Amino acid sequence: MKIHVQIFCALFSLAIATKVDYSGHMVIRVVPQTEEQVKFLSALESSSSIDFWTRSVAANRFTDIHVSPESYNRVARALLEHGMNHKIHIANLGVLGKEEQQSIALRRALASNNKAIDVENYHTYEEIMAYLADLASTNPLVSTLVAGTSVEGRQIVQATISSDRSANKPIAWFDCNIHAREWITAATCVWIIDTITSGYGTDAEITALVDQYDWKFVPVANPDGYAYSWSNDRLWRKNRAINSGSACVGVDLNRNFPSGFGGEGSSNLPCSETHHGVSALSEPESQTLDALIAADRGRVKAAISMHSYSQLWLSSYSYSSALPVEYPEMV
Ligand SMILES: [Zn+2]
Known part of the structure; x- marks a missing residue:
């Protein structure tokens, strides 16, 4: 127990030294x-x-x-x-941040080793990528695809769970953590992947769902922002693109898609947290997601983008509060 505490203190002081302080x-x-x-x-x-x-x-x-x-x-x-x-x-957000670091460190110290990942804890980008790679090499249901690279060159990985890849089944598609600080969303993608892969063949409902659909996940859609939210700024939201003519970094990737680009709820100011970027799909991360959906055109029956926080279902196209013509079909 003593060792755990010491490890925790070392990690904790390192964290304080390098991070934005929200006290x-x-x-x-x-x-x-x-x-x-x-x-x-x-x-x-x-x-x-x-x-x-x-x-x-x-x-x-x-x-x-x-x-x-x-x-x-x-x-x-x-x-x-x-x-x-x-x-x-x-x-006091500073206190919450410190409590979160303590909780992560404590869970790490107590984690059992019988799984490749503790699905009830937060993990770094590298740990999540290692988990997906391990799953793809050990579980025949799972394959991974490097679908693109981020501004800083990190891989954007899509994991597919399929019981028959040649069957071209309808697809349920998820992206998580397009907003860097929304850590619970990558954790949710990981948790769903773990639940499906460990339940297939034993849980009747999960088995039926995997037999009917292919399941695709991009657990970390904004790898640079996510890494930065671990290393420097817990509340970082955007990607890490340099904005020409501004000292402010980052584009809100969720405002960088063609539908409703530049409209209500987005900003052309680089310093805004909702900065939409210079043009639709100007960012490699949003280009990657767009291309993934386009590649499966006609097969994607549900596309769900995970965000926090709120307890809301937002339908496409949620740049506007007006209901789209496809709303009844989506419901
Ligand atoms: Zn979000």
Whole structure:
């Protein structure tokens, strides 16, 4: 036990030395009551580097905003000027970050060795890639494809689970962690992959689902951002592209697709967390996902992009709050 504690302390002090410190940062919650207030919040998100954790889409729905100690008064005043009070939803992000590091280290120390990965813990990009490679080499259901490379040259890997690859079955397709800091989503992809592969042949429902569909996953759709969120900045969201003429790094890959490009809920400002990039599919990561879906055109029956946080199903095409014509078919 003592050894565990020492390892943990060493890891922890290393983490503190290299990472962005969010001590004193808060998440505040505001509930707009009018369309005008909704529009103000939406404009604030697109026109500033203020970090919105949930988008303002409709009156009476909460919006969570991450504020630094320096920006808090300014944001609170702007909200008041538009008739909105707020409450403090998370009092100190720095404390949460430290608790998360402690939890990861503790789980690592206690992890049993009977699986290639502890599917209930967070893992680095390298660990997730090693897990997929191991699975592909040991489980005949699983194959992997290096579908593309990121801005910094990391592999974007798709894992396929199929009981008969020549059958061209309909496909259920998932991408996870296109937003770097949404760690629970890569963990969710890994968890689903583990559940399906370990349940096939023993669990009747899983076996039937694998016999009917091919299952495809891109567990880390934004590898550079994900790696950076581990090494430097827990709250990094975008990819790591250099923006010409700006010191601010990164494109919001989820705003870089052709559908609704550059519209509502995205920003042309490189410093915005929702920066859409110079043009649709300007980024290698979004190009890769686009090409994967296109390659399976006609077979993809469900495509699910995992995000956190919220408890929401968003239908395509969610750049707009108007329902698409395909909505009944999607439901
Ligand atoms: Zn997201």
